[in-house]
Amino acid sequence: MGAVCCCLSEPVDYNAEVTLYHFDLHRAVGKGAFGKVRVVEHKPTKKLYALKYIDKARCIRQKAVANVIQERRLLEEIDHPFICNMRYAFQDDENCFFVLDLMLGGDLRFHLERRGSIPEDVVRFWLAELACGLEYLHRQKIIHRDIKPDNILLDAMGHAHLTDFNVAIHYSERRLHTSVAGSMAYMAPQVVGRKGYSWAIDWWSLGVTAYELLFHRRPFDGRTSERMTQSIMKDPLKFPEDSRSKVSDACIKALKGLMDKDPETRLGCKPDGQGFEDIMRHPWFAAIDWENIQRKEAQPPFVPDMKAANFDVSHELDEFLMVEKPLTHTKRKANADLDKLKPELRELEEKFTVYDFASSKRLSYYPHNQPIVTVGSDDTERTLAPSQTATMAERSQAGSPLFEGSPHDYPIPEMPRRSYSPPTRRSHSPPS
Numbered sequence: 426m427g428a429v430c431c432c433l434s435e436p437v438d439y440n441a442e443v444t445l446y447h448f449d450l451h452r453a454v455g456k457g458a459f460g461k462v463r464v465v466e467h468k469p470t471k472k473l474y475a476l477k478y479i480d481k482a483r484c485i486r487q488k489a490v491a492n493v494i495q496e497r498r499l500l501e502e503i504d505h506p507f508i509c510n511m512r513y514a515f516q517d518d519e520n521c522f523f524v525l526d527l528m529l530g531g532d533l534r535f536h537l538e539r540r541g542s543i544p545e546d547v548v549r550f551w552l553a554e555l556a557c558g559l560e561y562l563h564r565q566k567i568i569h570r571d572i573k574p575d576n577i578l579l580d581a582m583g584h585a586h587l588t589d590f591n592v593a594i595h596y597s598e599r600r601l602h603t604s605v606a607g608s609m610a611y612m613a614p615q616v617v618g619r620k621g622y623s624w625a626i627d628w629w630s631l632g633v634t635a636y637e638l639l640f641h642r643r644p645f646d647g648r649t650s651e652r653m654t655q656s657i658m659k660d661p662l663k664f665p666e667d668s669r670s671k672v673s674d675a676c677i678k679a680l681k682g683l684m685d686k687d688p689e690t691r692l693g694c695k696p697d698g699q700g701f702e703d704i705m706r707h708p709w710f711a712a713i714d715w716e717n718i719q720r721k722e723a724q725p726p727f728v729p730d731m732k733a734a735n736f737d738v739s740h741e742l743d744e745f746l747m748v749e750k751p752l753t754h755t756k757r758k759a760n761a762d763l764d765k766l767k768p769e770l771r772e773l774e775e776k777f778t779v780y781d782f783a784s785s786k787r788l789s790y791y792p793h794n795q796p797i798v799t800v801g802s803d804d805t806e807r808t809l810a811p812s813q814t815a816t817m818a819e820r821s822q823a824g825s826p827l828f829e830g831s832p833h834d835y836p837i838p839e840m841p842r843r844s845y846s847p848p849t850r851r852s853h854s855p856p857s
């Protein structure tokens with residue numbers, strides 16, 4: 426398939442590797458840490474997607490190259506109805522691009538701010554969908570680490586999806602993580618207390634998120650990071666005085682279960698899928714038809730108003746007012762001589778590889794049998810690539826997905842330890 430693009434003299438080859446020329450650019454719907462998110466139309470298929478672009482220079486300045494590469498790799502392994510899935514990835518000289526499932530219903534922060542608080546039945550529905558997404562992620566051996574209202578997006582029908590895998594990591598049963606990442610108000614005691622943590626922290630953050638959506642305030646707070654840490658680790662979970670008139674006893678019980686400071690007894694955290702069973706059997710979810718939910722066939726109780734913009738329209742204005750350089754299709758300069766590039770730019774060139782869901786099989790990079798994990802001299806985790814831990818035959822015998830081709834034979838980069846600061850946005854400052 427070929428067509429002439431208005432800004433390119435030669436025809437665009439849609440059968441060639443995906444580039445920005447394969448998309449028509451539409452309005453901006455969100456702002457990320459290193460660029461915008463805008464609606465795009467994939468020209469050959471006419472399908473709409475969300476394009477998240479990351480300004481390479483900004484990303485390098487804020488020492489987030491490893492995170493962007495990690496996000497790209499993790500997203501390649503994920504495909505689930507309640508996750509904002511990646512469909513394409515590519516780069517040009519200035520930006521790295523993620524093309525994601527388009528969610529036009531807005532994020533939960535947007536709806537919370539507009540509505541003040543969210544009714545119990547709506548929060549329960551979202552939590553049921555998100556629990557399915559989270560259970561899937563944990564089965565893929567991935568911890569999200571940044572669950573909060575800002576990172577949950579609704580589609581036009583009102584179904585909830587997890588997004589933003591910027592600080593997500595693989596976990597291993599053999600070793601606990603200690604690096605601090607995420608948004609402080611949603612961090613579990615095991616994260617802020619540096620006691621070592623695993624996937625159970627995501628259930629805690631989901632509990633904090635549900636609490637905030639229901640009561641429009643956070644369960645643990647503090648003006649400084651020290652006070653916030655103390656609050657998360659020591660303060661008993663308290664509910665607003667009028668909570669009993671607002672939500673059911675079963676809801677309070679579920680929130681207490683999710684925000685149990687002990688991950689051993691926390692709701693959702695029993696091993697081998699039993700935690701998810703506990704959630705499905707919990708009295709708060711008694712009215713939920715789980716099969717319907719999992720098939721994404723349940724009718725959401727809140728349907729976003731699609732006649733209104735479900736996002737902050739000011740993102741668009743930045744470009745009109747020339748505060749920000751508008752995104753344009755640009756022809757790549759030949760990057761043949763990688764040695765001449767700055768090391769970080771070279772790393773992006775080499776590791777932010779092209780992805781096209783139509784032509785690539787989704788492969789789990791990480792074997793589902795036990796990986797071998799080495800411990801760094803600092804408290805970062807180093808995980809050996811599967812190619813280094815087992816042969817193809819061994820992995821196949823163990824019932825693990827096979828890793829075909831060299832693109833998957835890479836070690837996961839160390840995650841820089843994030844410095845954290847209240848109130849809730851994670852900082853993109855250099856590793857401490």
Ligand SMILES: Nc1ncnc2c1ncn2[C@@H]1O[C@H](COP(=O)(O)OP(=O)(O)OP(=O)(O)O)[C@@H](O)[C@H]1O
Pocket residue numbers: 454455456457458459460462475477509525526527528529531532575576578588589591736
């Ligand atoms: N797939 C999508 N469909 C529609 N809107 C989206 C999509 N992905 C992101 N957005 C919008 O863009 C915003 C920023 O996206 P995202 O959080 O992924 O970027 P980020 O760079 O990781 O930002 P930050 O690090 O500040 O959280 C979201 O809050 C949301 O409003």
